[in-house]
Each structure stands twice: as structure tokens, then as C-alpha cells.
Amino acid sequence: MKPIKVGLLGLGTVGTGVVRIVENHQDDLKNQIGSAIEIEKIVVSNVNKARNISVAASKLTDDAWEVIRHPEIDVIIEVMGGTTATKEYIVEALKLGKHVVTANKDLMALYGGELLEIAQQHGSDIYYEASVAGGIPILRTLVDGFSSDRITKIMGIVNGTTNYILTKMTQEGASYADVLKEAQQLGYAEADPTSDVEGLDAARKMVILARLGFHTSVDLQDVSVQGISNVTKEDIQYAKRLGYQLKLLGIAQCDENQISVSVQPTMVKNSHPIASVNGVFNAVLVTGEAVGETMFYGAGAGELPTATSVVADLVAVSKNMKLGISGKRINSAFKQTVLKTDDQISSKYFLLLEVADRAGVLAQITQELAKYEISLESVLQQANPSSNTAEIIVITHDASKAAIQSLLDRFKGMDVIHQVKSVYRVEG
Amino acid sequence: MKPIKVGLLGLGTVGTGVVRIVENHQDDLKNQIGSAIEIEKIVVSNVNKARNISVAASKLTDDAWEVIRHPEIDVIIEVMGGTTATKEYIVEALKLGKHVVTANKDLMALYGGELLEIAQQHGSDIYYEASVAGGIPILRTLVDGFSSDRITKIMGIVNGTTNYILTKMTQEGASYADVLKEAQQLGYAEADPTSDVEGLDAARKMVILARLGFHTSVDLQDVSVQGISNVTKEDIQYAKRLGYQLKLLGIAQCDENQISVSVQPTMVKNSHPIASVNGVFNAVLVTGEAVGETMFYGAGAGELPTATSVVADLVAVSKNMKLGISGKRINSAFKQTVLKTDDQISSKYFLLLEVADRAGVLAQITQELAKYEISLESVLQQANPSSNTAEIIVITHDASKAAIQSLLDRFKGMDVIHQVKSVYRVEG
Structure with missing residues (x-):
């Protein structure tokens, strides 16, 4: 032969x-x-x-x-x-x-x-x-394994560098800058780490996954991207205390042919299978209408x-x-891409606020949430007597991205809120 | 058309x-x-x-x-x-x-x-x-996704009924008989549960996986099978205390074309990805020489x-x-099946012994282990004053199945050992 x-x-x-x-x-x-x-x-x-x-x-x-x-x-x-x-x-x-x-x-x-x-x-x-x-045969799984199902969600840890950094920050309580430096020395991060840490590498992979999974021609500019360079030790500590892991997740969703694709640091509940994916490992969780949740886990690179x-x-x-069947793969991008608007994208959110430490502040804040029809899953307030401030952590129930954006804009005009320190999506 | x-x-x-x-x-x-x-x-x-x-x-x-x-x-x-x-x-x-x-x-x-x-x-x-x-596209993954790698191990929770039973026993401290009855009422176990609980269903699936993964024609009678009907509450409690989950695992290994396939209840370390697969979910962990560990997780039935x-x-x-390519799948069973003998199959083991509660017993037991060249990872002794007995738990380092069998035979002849209550394989 x-x-x-x-x-x-x-x-x-x-x-x-x-x-x-x-x-x-x-x-x-x-x-x-x-x-x-x-x-x-x-x-x-x-x-x-x-x-x-x-x-x-x-x-x-x-x-x-x-x-x-x-x-x-x-x-x-x-x-x-x-x-x-x-x-x-x-x-x-x-x-x-x-x-x-x-x-x-x-x-x-x-x-x-x-x-x-x-x-x-x-x-x-x-x-x-x-x-x-790299080591997970995810693309052929999407094409062949899910050919008879409708995929509604693809969620993944698809960048090993950032998962390594977040894992180390979580396990060692170290700062982003210190862990990044170490990762660079070990060769897990590049001299110019921008593409990894700002989520661009993950965004490119999510585009490829969303195209195959949803049969559309979604583009890179359709992805909402946020990296991990602003993640603080404090955020990670709060996540831990509340029973979450902070992960850089790519999330692509498709409901009735309307699509959203995003990459952002996300609080993932400890009991969720993706929460225990650590170090340079990758995992992709695919939800099919009929099959339910499936997860594919392995080495992402190397x-x-x-x-x-x-x-x-x-x-x-x-x-x-x-x-004799080269080039005969049936083209699967047969659906038009219709992107969801911010009021159609919803999830739970984690908010960390620094506020004036005086009576009635929490009531003011929860009133604002109610105005935007954002309901609460839990609230935690912690005073910081030395600076006469307090920190308030809010975890919301499902809220639209647009409602959260309006709320954050409103917070800027409130004297009692000194700053919005962190905002994260929450999964699980 | x-x-x-x-x-x-x-x-x-x-x-x-x-x-x-x-x-x-x-x-x-x-x-x-x-x-x-x-x-x-x-x-x-x-x-x-x-x-x-x-x-x-x-x-x-x-x-x-x-x-x-x-x-x-x-x-x-x-x-x-x-x-x-x-x-x-x-x-x-x-x-x-x-x-x-x-x-x-x-x-x-x-x-x-x-x-x-x-x-x-x-x-x-x-x-x-x-x-x-059921819901995990594992067969096509083995054939297509691993076509360029050499698979050395396939380990899986491939029976939902037994995983449901073991999960319930672990979470609720319930007995095997009680949980089985409940599973039957819920329709998770059949009226005659033998095929599931004695590991036969899992064995059949492991045969299919091993054939595709190792390119051989391994048969059902080549599988060493042990079910979960003898698993006790006590075993599960000890597993928990030591940081393990008891799972019914199918394990197929291939080294230099020598194969072993078995199904048995196994202690899996909590940190191992397969330990957190609970309820009726299935998961298959595939180790490739080049790719390392990958895991595929999802609904096993339904x-x-x-x-x-x-x-x-x-x-x-x-x-x-x-x-026009029907029937052209290239037959992948091109290797002869050579089964490993018991002295070529090795793993860690968990032993639970009931012994006479008197001085020197532990020394006698550890001497016997040394004779069979079985080294210890950990030992735990716990007296039961009411019956003047003690329980000894041994976790070994890697030992051959043959050596463990000889050791257990030897234990039968020792007066100080009243009974060997449990023997489990240990993973991770």
C-alpha cells in the first residue's frame, strides 16, 4: 500500500x-x-x-x-x-x-x-x-457524539495558564502578581502573558466550540471577554469562605437559536464537577437537551x-x-447567528462592595436591588472598624446582565457606596 | 433525496x-x-x-x-x-x-x-x-479520539444502580439491604437486581471498552468480577474516615499487550476525579501513554x-x-489477547481484620506482610473492649493479587486473626 x-x-x-x-x-x-x-x-x-x-x-x-x-x-x-x-x-x-x-x-x-x-x-x-x-477529543465529540441532541450550553476551563494561576492563588493564598511570576519561571505562562490572562486565548477556543456545538458562525467579536488580571487574593478568600472556587470560565449558551458567548472569572460552587478541575487541566462541560450534563476532562496542553x-x-x-471521502464532511454551520442582548443573558452574580459603616446602608442597597428586580440569595456584611467602612457581599439569584449593569451604574451615584470592588458571575 | x-x-x-x-x-x-x-x-x-x-x-x-x-x-x-x-x-x-x-x-x-x-x-x-x-459518547472517543495514543488503563463507574446504592450508603450511613429496597421502589434497581449488584452488567461493559481500547478480543470469562452485595456500612464508614469513597470500579489495564480486566468494589481516594461521581452518574477514566488521564462523565442510563x-x-x-462507506470501519481487534496472571496484577489493598486484642498481634501481622513482600502504607488499630477483640485496618503499597491471596490464605491459619472482614482494592 x-x-x-x-x-x-x-x-x-x-x-x-x-x-x-x-x-x-x-x-x-x-x-x-x-x-x-x-x-x-x-x-x-x-x-x-x-x-x-x-x-x-x-x-x-x-x-x-x-x-x-x-x-x-x-x-x-x-x-x-x-x-x-x-x-x-x-x-x-x-x-x-x-x-x-x-x-x-x-x-x-x-x-x-x-x-x-x-x-x-x-x-x-x-x-x-x-x-x-489539547488532550481532550472535544471537537469530534461535539460533532459526532451530540449529533442527535440539541446542545444548550458549553462551559469550559479551556486555558491551562489561567487555571494554574487561579488554583495556586486559591491553594496558597498568594497574589496574582506573585503566581504569574512563578508561572512564567516554570514556563506555564509566556513572557507576555496577555493573551492567556486577559481571556483572549479562551475566547478563541470558545468561538470554535460554539460554532461546532450550535451549528452557527459566531465570531470572535461576538464574545464578551474579561480576564483574570484584576482578581485579588481577597476575592479568592471570599469565594472559599462561601463554598466557591474562582475559575476562568468560557460559557456559551444557545436557547431557541439565540446565542451568547463569554469568558470571565466565575464563582463555581464546590459541588459542581468543574470546581475540582485544578492546575493546568482543562475540562469542558456540555449540556444537551436530552443527555443532560456531561463533562470531558484532561490535559489541555503540553x-x-x-x-x-x-x-x-x-x-x-x-x-x-x-x-475516498475526503472533503465530504457535511458542513454543520447551517444556522444563522443571532446574539442575545444583555437583557436576555442571565446568571447569578457575586458583588463585593465597600460601603460606609453606618446604620441603614444595607437597607439602601437591598432597596436598589429590589428596584431592578434583582433578588438575593445571600448577603454578608463585615465591618472594618479601622477605616470606618464595611464590606458587603451580595450573591443574587438569576439576574440579567443588563439589570446588573444598571444596578452598578446606580451604585456609582450613591454616597454610601465607596466602591464596587468585585463583580463575578456565579455558577452552580 | x-x-x-x-x-x-x-x-x-x-x-x-x-x-x-x-x-x-x-x-x-x-x-x-x-x-x-x-x-x-x-x-x-x-x-x-x-x-x-x-x-x-x-x-x-x-x-x-x-x-x-x-x-x-x-x-x-x-x-x-x-x-x-x-x-x-x-x-x-x-x-x-x-x-x-x-x-x-x-x-x-x-x-x-x-x-x-x-x-x-x-x-x-x-x-x-x-x-x-448511555449518555457518554465513550466508544467513539476510544476509537477516534485515542487513535494515535496507546491506552494503558480504562477505569470506570459504568453501572448507575450500584453507584446509586453506594452513594446513598455513604451519604446516609444506611445499610446495603435498606438502600437496595429503596432503589427498587424508585425504579433504579430491578426486582431481580443480580446482574447489577453482582457486577455482571459492569463486566459486560468493561469487555466492550477493553476490546475497543486495547484492540483485542477479550471475553466475558476473562473478567474477574465481584459485586457490592457484601459491602457493609462499616466498610463505608472506614473508607470515609480514611479519606476514600467506596465505588464499584471496572478496571482494564494493558501493559506491553498483557491485559487484565476486573470489576470490584474499590476504595478511591477523595482527591481522585472519579471519587466525586455520585448517584446514577457514570464516568470513564481513560489513561493514554501520551495524553495522560482523561475523564468522561455523564448520565449512564435513562x-x-x-x-x-x-x-x-x-x-x-x-x-x-x-x-458509500458502510461496513468499511477498519476492524480494530488486531492484537491477540494475552491475560495477565495474578502475580502480574498489582494494586494497593485495604484489609479489615478482626483480631484478638492482645500485645504482639500487630507485630505478628506485619511480619506476615513482610514475608510476602507486601509493604504498608498505613495501619490503624482500634480496640473493641466489650468483645476483647480489636480491628486492624491495613492499607498496603502496590502488591500483586497473588501475594495478597497467599497472605489471606496464611491469615486463615493464624489463631490471633478471628476473621478477615473485608478486602478492597485501593485506587489513587
């Missing part, structure tokens, strides 16, 4: 993992596909650099176009990152009828719809399981988990080639 | 769910498949019985063969249960080139290999996702979750028909 020939773009940690897995699992892969897999060419920026892996020099090249246009290469695996040149490479590969496997969430979040369309036009496959929650997902996609693409 | 025509065997709770889902999701299903789905005929034992669902009388029949041989029916969905007549129906359907979706774990555990072979010979598909962990899995398989089978 003719082997399946692969061109690999990128030989960083994930690329190295791909080479290792393909080498170590030759027999298993051949048994599943019916053909051997050969990595024919690898694109690197410097062919002379010393590497952790021995690769024949003849396979290395710094010319991506040579690999994209190589007549014998069937599948392009893209693990180099970036969205500009990379997009050009992938578009050209798909147009040439080559199949593409990518781990690039930025690319798929930005251009996924366009790339899927080009692939379909040219009978090519594009698979991207590794772009979300060389081997991500490379394993990439090679699983390579197996799927190779099987499709052998079966 | 010509619709896909389905013959449904059985109209109990799952069958009713299938009819409802196919009706309610017509548009979504058509969008995914490119053809409508029509349930053409339904086999019931009594066509005149009153039902919860309105079905045209012309669709009902009590003659299964009429449906199996119906020339226009493309897919047979089997949700009637049983393994004798049912097997004949399915074999005939496959031979006629019809595709089969079944939720029947007993059938698949007993005859899965044979049925898959017949299907392959006749270009037919047989899908059986709903046979294991009309709608199970029916959803069945219809997801129907979607997969229908897509295969449209793509």
Missing part, C-alpha cells in the same frame, strides 16, 4: 511530539489506516539548529512553499502558529487538494469559516482537534497531549483518503 | 425516546445527513397495548421477521434486549446488508466479535454506542440519554450510507 506522505510545518515542542508519535506508533497507525505514514518534509526556520530529536537533514527545509507545493505530499500538518503567512500556506494547500491538520486556534477562530469553505470547494479536509483543549490530538486528526484524514 | 428508512425493534422507554428524538429533531438530522429519517416499522409484542406515544397503527407489528426482511428498510435499531432471538434478527439483518444500531450490551459482550465480522463480510455497519455509559446515543449512531450509520 502506498504510504501517506506528510509535510510538517514547524518543529517546536508539538512538532517534535508529532514526529515521535508517528515513529513510535508506526505499527498501530498502519493497522488502523491500512497504510504507513511517512513524514516527508519538515519546515523549520533554521535548518542548522541543534534539536532534541534526530531527523534526517534531507527532510528539513526553510522553504514552506516547497513543502506546500510538493507533489507527493498528501497531508500538511501545521504546528508553527501565526495567522498571516500560515493562512496563505493553508489556503494554498487546500486549493491543491491537500488535507490539513492544524493545532492553530488563532487561525481557526479568525478564519475557520473561510478555510472550511475553501476545503469543501476543493475536496480537501481540514481538521483542528488540537486547537481546543507537547504530547497536543501532538496526540494532531496525530489522531492525521489518522482521521488518512482514513478519509483511503475511503 | 430518498429518506433513510428505519425498522425499530422494541418500543419500551428507550424505543419511545428514539421515536421522540427522531420526530423532534427532523430538521437538524436532515441538515446533518442530507436526507430525512423515517421510522417505517416498529416491532412490539402487543400491537394493541396503550402507549405513552402516538404512533400510527399501520407502523406497529408483532412480527420481527417482517421488519428484518422489509425490502425498503435500511437500518435496524434494536432496543428490545435479549440475546437469543435478538441475535438471530441482527445476524439476518446484517446478512441482508442492513445496518444495525443496538443498545444491547449483553449481546455485544457475548457476540460482539462474531457480529462485527458478519457485518464486515456483508458491507453492513453495526454501531453500539448506547451499550456502554430513556433520553440512551436514546440520544442510539440516534447519534443512526446519524453515523446514515452518513456512511450517503458517503
Whole structure:
């Protein structure tokens, strides 16, 4: 049987993992596909650099176009990152009828719809399981496992860096800045951590999940995003005291075809299965109308988990080639995206207020809540005699995002409220 | 487009769910498949019985063969249960080139290999996702999601009835007999609960999981099975005190192609993700060499979750028909089954002994452990002055099943040990 020939773009940690897995699992892969897999060419920026892996020099090249246009290469695996040149490479590969496997969430979040369309036009496959929650096969689960159900909610911890930071802050009572520094030293956070800590990475993944789960073409600009850089030690301590864990959650909801997608730090009740997902682990909770709550848990990143997902996609693409069904994945984005407005998005909220410590303040505040029809689940007041202030914590019942926003605007005009220290969504 | 025509065997709770889902999701299903789905005929034992669902009388029949041989029916969905007549129906359907979706774990555990072979010979598909962990798409995850990894361990809570019973015993301190009675009244346990409580149902599911995960043809008689009917209140209380939950776990392991599969009540450390899976929920933890630990959690049974899995398989089978790739699933049982012997199976163990309450007994016991090279993780001794006895709890480090068996045999010959009250495997 003719082997399946692969061109690999990128030989960083994930690329190295791909080479290792393909080498170590030759027999298993051949048994599943019916053909051997050969990595024919690898694109690197410097062919002379010393590497952790021995690769024949003849396979290395710094010319991506040579690999994209190589007549014998069937599948392009893209693990180099970036969205500009990379997009050009992938578009050209798909147009040439080559199949593409990518781990690039930025690319798929930005251009996924366009790339899927080009692939379909040219009978090519594009698979991207590794772009979300590295070691968890969540995308194929959404497409195949939930094909007969209606998914109403996808909620996930989809960024390992921020989950590591929040877990450490919770377990050690440490500050955000200290834990971030430690995470950077350990290589869990990048020198410029913005994309992770401001929630952008999670937002990109939620876009990919929402598109597949809800069959729509939701875009990155449709996501409401808030990161963790303003989370304080105090917030985490209050969460703990009240029986919650503070997690950066991506939440996508779909009711009667109206969608909302957001990423924000959220208080999650301890009894909720997602509350115990700690460290760099990821988890995605999918609620189906019929199936109820299901959860998928595993390593979100790392060389081997991500490379394993990439090679699983390579197996799927190779099987499709052998079966002659490449590019025949039925396009699932068949619904128009209608976004919910802020008065249609509701959840419980946690509010931490610093107020003047005098009689009647709590009554004033609860009156304001009543005006906006926000009802209370619990209230906690704690005096701080040294500064003549008090802290009030409110956990509301379900309230609309719009009502909470109006309430917060109103609070700004109230003398007795010195500041709104924190506002978090609450789950469970 | 010509619709896909389905013959449904059985109209109990799952069958009713299938009819409802196919009706309610017509548009979504058509969008995914490119053809409508029509349930053409339904086999019931009594066509005149009153039902919860309105079905045209012309669709009902009590003659299964009429449906199996119906020339226009493309897919047979089997949700009637049983393994004798049912097997004949399915074999005939496959031979006629019809595709089969079944939720029947007993059938698949007993005859899965044979049925898959017949299907392959006749270009037919047989899908059986709903046979294991109803609402969790675990079988397709094992086949597709882990195609590039080597699975070393599959551990699961795959029986909802026993998990419900153990959860209740833990939360309420109730006895096995009392909770079983309550579960029977609530419909969570059958009038004859043997198959669930003695671990047979879980064993069948573990056979199906092990076959797919390890690419072998492991059989039901290869599984070591122990149920929960001997679990006492006291065992559960000790587990709680020591920071464990007692769970009925299916554990399948594969090292260097040597396999062991077992089902037994197991002490699971509280910090382990599977320890917090409670009530009728199921969870399957899959460890991949590269991916590490992943967990899949959801409803294990129930009309709608199970029916959803069945219809997801129907979607997969229908897509295969449209793509012209029916019966082309590459057979994954390509490895010979080599079972581990008892001296190759190791884990930690929990032992609860009733001993004579006098000096030197603990020393005697620990000497015996040392003889069999079993080392200790912890020991707890507690006197019971009223009977002049004491209880000793031992948690061992990893020890082979054979060594533990020899130790228990030795204990029988020791006067100071009145009885070995409990022996459990320990995880985490």
C-alpha cells in the first residue's frame, strides 16, 4: 500500500511530539489506516539548529512553499502558529487538494469559516482537534457524539495558564502578581502573558466550540471577554469562605437559536464537577437537551497531549483518503447567528462592595436591588472598624446582565457606596 | 433525496425516546445527513397495548421477521434486549446488508466479535454506542479520539444502580439491604437486581471498552468480577474516615499487550476525579501513554440519554450510507489477547481484620506482610473492649493479587486473626 506522505510545518515542542508519535506508533497507525505514514518534509526556520530529536537533514527545509507545493505530499500538518503567512500556506494547500491538520486556534477562530469553505470547494479536509483543549477529543465529540441532541450550553476551563494561576492563588493564598511570576519561571505562562490572562486565548477556543456545538458562525467579536488580571487574593478568600472556587470560565449558551458567548472569572460552587478541575487541566462541560450534563476532562496542553490530538486528526484524514471521502464532511454551520442582548443573558452574580459603616446602608442597597428586580440569595456584611467602612457581599439569584449593569451604574451615584470592588458571575 | 428508512425493534422507554428524538429533531438530522429519517416499522409484542406515544397503527407489528426482511428498510435499531432471538434478527439483518444500531450490551459482550465480522463480510455497519455509559459518547472517543495514543488503563463507574446504592450508603450511613429496597421502589434497581449488584452488567461493559481500547478480543470469562452485595456500612464508614469513597470500579489495564480486566468494589481516594461521581452518574477514566488521564462523565442510563446515543449512531450509520462507506470501519481487534496472571496484577489493598486484642498481634501481622513482600502504607488499630477483640485496618503499597491471596490464605491459619472482614482494592 502506498504510504501517506506528510509535510510538517514547524518543529517546536508539538512538532517534535508529532514526529515521535508517528515513529513510535508506526505499527498501530498502519493497522488502523491500512497504510504507513511517512513524514516527508519538515519546515523549520533554521535548518542548522541543534534539536532534541534526530531527523534526517534531507527532510528539513526553510522553504514552506516547497513543502506546500510538493507533489507527493498528501497531508500538511501545521504546528508553527501565526495567522498571516500560515493562512496563505493553508489556503494554498487546500486549493491543491491537500488535507490539513492544524493545532492553530488563532487561525481557526479568525478564519475557520473561510478555510472550511475553501476545503469543501476543493475536496480537501481540514481538521483542528488540537486547537481546543489539547488532550481532550472535544471537537469530534461535539460533532459526532451530540449529533442527535440539541446542545444548550458549553462551559469550559479551556486555558491551562489561567487555571494554574487561579488554583495556586486559591491553594496558597498568594497574589496574582506573585503566581504569574512563578508561572512564567516554570514556563506555564509566556513572557507576555496577555493573551492567556486577559481571556483572549479562551475566547478563541470558545468561538470554535460554539460554532461546532450550535451549528452557527459566531465570531470572535461576538464574545464578551474579561480576564483574570484584576482578581485579588481577597476575592479568592471570599469565594472559599462561601463554598466557591474562582475559575476562568468560557460559557456559551444557545436557547431557541439565540446565542451568547463569554469568558470571565466565575464563582463555581464546590459541588459542581468543574470546581475540582485544578492546575493546568482543562475540562469542558456540555449540556444537551436530552443527555443532560456531561463533562470531558484532561490535559489541555503540553507537547504530547497536543501532538496526540494532531496525530489522531492525521489518522482521521488518512482514513478519509483511503475511503475516498475526503472533503465530504457535511458542513454543520447551517444556522444563522443571532446574539442575545444583555437583557436576555442571565446568571447569578457575586458583588463585593465597600460601603460606609453606618446604620441603614444595607437597607439602601437591598432597596436598589429590589428596584431592578434583582433578588438575593445571600448577603454578608463585615465591618472594618479601622477605616470606618464595611464590606458587603451580595450573591443574587438569576439576574440579567443588563439589570446588573444598571444596578452598578446606580451604585456609582450613591454616597454610601465607596466602591464596587468585585463583580463575578456565579455558577452552580 | 430518498429518506433513510428505519425498522425499530422494541418500543419500551428507550424505543419511545428514539421515536421522540427522531420526530423532534427532523430538521437538524436532515441538515446533518442530507436526507430525512423515517421510522417505517416498529416491532412490539402487543400491537394493541396503550402507549405513552402516538404512533400510527399501520407502523406497529408483532412480527420481527417482517421488519428484518422489509425490502425498503435500511437500518435496524434494536432496543428490545435479549440475546437469543435478538441475535438471530441482527445476524439476518446484517446478512441482508442492513445496518444495525443496538443498545444491547449483553449481546455485544457475548457476540460482539462474531457480529462485527458478519457485518464486515456483508458491507453492513453495526454501531453500539448506547451499550456502554448511555449518555457518554465513550466508544467513539476510544476509537477516534485515542487513535494515535496507546491506552494503558480504562477505569470506570459504568453501572448507575450500584453507584446509586453506594452513594446513598455513604451519604446516609444506611445499610446495603435498606438502600437496595429503596432503589427498587424508585425504579433504579430491578426486582431481580443480580446482574447489577453482582457486577455482571459492569463486566459486560468493561469487555466492550477493553476490546475497543486495547484492540483485542477479550471475553466475558476473562473478567474477574465481584459485586457490592457484601459491602457493609462499616466498610463505608472506614473508607470515609480514611479519606476514600467506596465505588464499584471496572478496571482494564494493558501493559506491553498483557491485559487484565476486573470489576470490584474499590476504595478511591477523595482527591481522585472519579471519587466525586455520585448517584446514577457514570464516568470513564481513560489513561493514554501520551495524553495522560482523561475523564468522561455523564448520565449512564435513562430513556433520553440512551436514546440520544442510539440516534447519534443512526446519524453515523446514515452518513456512511450517503458517503458509500458502510461496513468499511477498519476492524480494530488486531492484537491477540494475552491475560495477565495474578502475580502480574498489582494494586494497593485495604484489609479489615478482626483480631484478638492482645500485645504482639500487630507485630505478628506485619511480619506476615513482610514475608510476602507486601509493604504498608498505613495501619490503624482500634480496640473493641466489650468483645476483647480489636480491628486492624491495613492499607498496603502496590502488591500483586497473588501475594495478597497467599497472605489471606496464611491469615486463615493464624489463631490471633478471628476473621478477615473485608478486602478492597485501593485506587489513587
